[in-house]
Amino acid sequence: MRFLLILPFLAFLPSCSPTAGPSSSSTSGGLDYWGNRPGPQGFRTVIIDAGHGGKDSGAVSSSTGQKEKDANLDLAKRLQSELSGSFRTVMMRSDDRFIDLDDRVDFANRYPGAILVSLHFNAGSSSRKGPETYWWRVDSHGLAVRCQRAMKSVAPYSANAGQVRRRLRLTRNPSIPCVLLEGGYMSNSSEAALINSPSHRDKLAKAIAGAIRDQAAKGDAGTGARPAFIKAPPSRPTDAPGS
Numbered sequence: 001m002r003f004l005l006i007l008p009f010l011a012f013l014p015s016c017s018p019t020a021g022p023s024s025s026s027t028s029g030g031l032d033y034w035g036n037r038p039g040p041q042g043f044r045t046v047i048i049d050a051g052h053g054g055k056d057s058g059a060v061s062s063s064t065g066q067k068e069k070d071a072n073l074d075l076a077k078r079l080q081s082e083l084s085g086s087f088r089t090v091m092m093r094s095d096d097r098f099i100d101l102d103d104r105v106d107f108a109n110r111y112p113g114a115i116l117v118s119l120h121f122n123a124g125s126s127s128r129k130g131p132e133t134y135w136w137r138v139d140s141h142g143l144a145v146r147c148q149r150a151m152k153s154v155a156p157y158s159a160n161a162g163q164v165r166r167r168l169r170l171t172r173n174p175s176i177p178c179v180l181l182e183g184g185y186m187s188n189s190s191e192a193a194l195i196n197s198p199s200h201r202d203k204l205a206k207a208i209a210g211a212i213r214d215q216a217a218k219g220d221a222g223t224g225a226r227p228a229f230i231k232a233p234p235s236r237p238t239d240a241p242g243s
């Protein structure tokens with residue numbers, strides 16, 4: 001009897017440990033350690049990650065005083081409301097709390113078959129402006145192309161790196177397709193004013209939701225050649241910057 005009571009809970013355990021290595025790599029539709037496969041199509045679950053939070057404010061605009069963690073959370077909620085009719089959405093955080101990056105990865109890996117979209121705003125030299133999209137896994141490239149196109153369509157600026165393949169903890173380490181979006185530069189006073197505007201954040205959310213819908217409907221079609229697989233270890237906080 002005791003065994004029967006425990007069984008239902010076992011069914012909800014992840015099929016694969018978040019820290020599992022290459023030997024536990026699974027095939028399409030679920031967790032995949034390396035991500036060397038086509039981009040997802042027909043997925044129903046979107047994990048929305050509002051970057052930073054709690055003691056970690058992220059960037060802070062010197063012109064508007066806005067904190068990145070607040071802009072990220074607002075954008076995340078707007079994206080959730082855009083998607084909620086057609087997808088199951090899962091919020092990494094719904095309030096102002098700190099979550100370690102590795103814990104975010106572990107959380108995302110509890111949802112095989114989902115995609116992870118991490119939302120941020122950028123900071124850098126005052127001349128840099130516009131949205132950027134970071135990705136690493138082969139199965140995340142199409143989604144990255146779609147998200148970057150979508151954000152650019154509603155952003156008047158584009159003096160930046162655009163779409164970048166970079167091994168970050170939230171682009172390399174999750175075992176599901178994942179992208180990290182930088183919605184614009186808070187360090188540029190013109191763009192900071194835009195990011196501070198709810199109507200602009202709403203436009204961004206609608207654009208990103210459109211990109212996600214397109215990826216779910218079409219897979220990688222129309223997003224260019226599939227990139228080469230790069231075998232690389234998980235990203236660690238001790239890695240050199242940009243490595």
Ligand SMILES: [Zn+2]
Nearest residue numbers: 051058120121
């Ligand atoms: Zn950030």
